[in-house]
Amino acid sequence: KNEVEQSPQNLTAQEGEFITINCSYSVGISALHWLQQHPGGGIVSLFMLSSGKKKHGRLIATINIQEKHSSLHITASHPRDSAVYICAVRGEYGNKLVFGAGTILRVKS
Amino acid sequence: DTEVTQTPKHLVMGMTNKKSLKCEQHMGHRAMYWYKQKAKKPPELMFVYSYEKLSINESVPSRFSPECPNSSLLNLHLHALQPEDSALYLCASSGGRGLKNIQYFGAGTRLSVL
Numbered sequence: 240k241n242e243v244e245q246s247p248q249n250l251t252a253q254e255g256e257f258i259t260i261n262c263s264y265s266v267g268i269s270a271l272h273w274l275q276q277h278p279g280g281g282i283v284s285l286f287m288l289s290s291g292k293k294k295h296g297r298l299i300a301t302i303n304i305q306e307k308h309s310s311l312h313i314t315a316s317h318p319r320d321s322a323v324y325i326c327a328v329r330g331e332y333g334n335k336l337v338f339g340a341g342t343i344l345r346v347k348s
Numbered sequence: 349d350t351e352v353t354q355t356p357k358h359l360v361m362g363m364t365n366k367k368s369l370k371c372e373q374h375m376g377h378r379a380m381y382w383y384k385q386k387a388k389k390p391p392e393l394m395f396v397y398s399y400e401k402l403s404i405n406e407s408v409p410s411r412f413s414p415e416c417p418n419s420s421l422l423n424l425h426l427h428a429l430q431p432e433d434s435a436l437y438l439c440a441s442s443g444g445r446g447l448k449n450i451q452y453f454g455a456g457t458r459l460s461v462l
Contacts, residue, residue: 272450272451274453279436279458280455280456281354281438281453281454281455281456282391282438282440282453282456283453284450284451284452284453287449287450325390327390333404334379334381334396334398334403334404334442335393335396335404336393336451338390338391339390340389340390341390
């Protein structure tokens with residue numbers, strides 16, 4: 240079993256829909272990252288969380304440390320949101336990130 | 349400036365060639381990373397430099413040789429690569445030694461080994 244599990248693996252949505260991507264992890268962490276990667280491109284850090292909730296524009300990220308679970312929400316989705324969304328956790332010690340397999344999101348107009 | 353710049357964007361090399369990938373950041377970050385990403389897979393950590401010293405080597409073959417000449421630059425020297433080394437190579441940096449720092453990623457170098 241992977242230390243970081245994401246669901247769903249693939250997600251297709253209509254423009255305007257509310258989207259949720261989930262991440263569960265099985266190890267103690269110091270922080271959790273949500274990352275975005277467009278096809279063939281580099282990675283953009285969306286959020287880093289150690290507790291609670293963060294919001295940036297149409298993106299909201301939440302984390303429940305007790306349940307070892309985080310969600311990434313996209314409100315009013317748009318085709319330009321189409322990308323791979325990756326959850327990554329940093330362990331309690333050191334700089335190493337452990338990555339989930341990613342969720343491939345496609346938003347249709 | 350939150351940019352990590354990688355060059356070249358694309359590289360094609362033969363198995364006998366020697367080439368280098370470069371990564372540069374001017375955010376004052378003291379931790380820098382090399383990742384390898386195969387298609388449709390998450391990134392895999394290769395090396396971590398902290399304060400210009402190699403702190404993590406994830407059992408990477410010696411045909412990959414990292415170098416950190418100063419706090420802003422990170423190189424990855426390539427020699428005698430194999431076709432299976434073809435991948436997207438990502439550089440990242442983060443501030444200080446703190447455990448809770450965002451890693452900023454570059455756009456990557458797409459490497460093809462023929």
